Amino acid sequence: MAGHSTAAAAHAGNNPFLKTVAALSTLAGWLSAAMIVVAVGITCQMIVIRFVLNGSTVWQTEAVIYLMVAATLIGLPYVQRLRGHVNVDLIPLSLAPRARKVLAVITLGLSIAIVAVMVYYGYDYWHFAWSRGWTSDTVWAVRLWIPYLAIPVGFGLLLLQLIADLVAVLTGVDKPFGLEDV
Numbered sequence: 001m002a003g004h005s006t007a008a009a010a011h012a013g014n015n016p017f018l019k020t021v022a023a024l025s026t027l028a029g030w031l032s033a034a035m036i037v038v039a040v041g042i043t044c045q046m047i048v049i050r051f052v053l054n055g056s057t058v059w060q061t062e063a064v065i066y067l068m069v070a071a072t073l074i075g076l077p078y079v080q081r082l083r084g085h086v087n088v089d090l091i092p093l094s095l096a097p098r099a100r101k102v103l104a105v106i107t108l109g110l111s112i113a114i115v116a117v118m119v120y121y122g123y124d125y126w127h128f129a130w131s132r133g134w135t136s137d138t139v140w141a142v143r144l145w146i147p148y149l150a151i152p153v154g155f156g157l158l159l160l161q162l163i164a165d166l167v168a169v170l171t172g173v174d175k176p177f178g179l180e181d182v
Contacts, residue, residue, distance in 0.1 A: 009082045010022065010081050010082075010083065010164070011173055012164075012168070013168070013174075015167070015168070015173055017167065018164050018167065018173060021160050021161055021164035022081060022164070024077070024157060024160065024161075025077040025078050025081040025157065025160075025161050026078060026081070028074050028075065028076075028077050028078050028154075028157050029075055029077075029078025029079075029081075032070075032072075032074045032075030032078065033071075035067045035070055035071035035074070036067070036068070036071045038067055039063075039071070042060050042064050042067070043060070043064055045060065046060035046061070058140055062136060062138055062140055063140075066142070066147035069147065069150065070147060070150035072154075073150045073153070073154025073155065074150055074153065074154045074157070075154075076154050076155070077157040077158045077160065077161040080158060080162065080165070083178050087177075089177060091103070092104070092176065092177045092179055093179065097176075100176045100179065101169065101176045103176070103177075104169050104176030104177055105170070105176075108162055108165055108166040108169065109166070111162050112162045112163060115155055115158050115159045115162060116159055118151075118155040119152055119155045119159055122148075122154075122155050123151075123152040125148060125151060126145060126148040126149055129144040129145045129148045130148075
């Protein structure tokens with residue numbers, strides 16, 4: 001049975017750290033949206049070149065793939081800020097406010113640990129591609145450090161947003177899971 005969640009976007013209150021992270025997450029969301037728009041534009045251009053002008057395309061498919069992956073990764077903190085990630089709130093809804101807060105702290109702590117590992121290995125992977133001068137095996141031969149940069153940047157911004165969410169819950173600026181006490 002599906003229902004409507006009462007969770008709202010993360011609150012920042014008057015905390016400068018939370019406001020800064022919220023602004024960064026929002027900027028990341030706008031950048032992600034812009035990348036999607038550019039990818040759609042490139043796809044339309046590719047369709048015209050291939051099917052109307054009967055020409056060949058060299059860089060378009062690869063650019064669209066890299067843009068869509070980057071948009072997904074860079075958009076992570078914005079979706080987290082809006083609480084747009086898939087979640088099941090059956091357990092938090094059934095818990096008392098104090099237990100809900102404990103569960104939120106545990107959940108955010110584990111999420112922070114997992115995303116921190118992703119940031120570390122994402123940076124390592126990006127740096128390896130950058131230092132070795134990797135390029136794609138296509139005619140376009142993109143320097144792979146450019147699209148791979150989205151991995152540590154996207155997960156790094158998500159990590160920052162998760163830390164801000166934890167700070168907001170611990171300081172009482174925001175409710176655990178964004179759920180109001182009933």
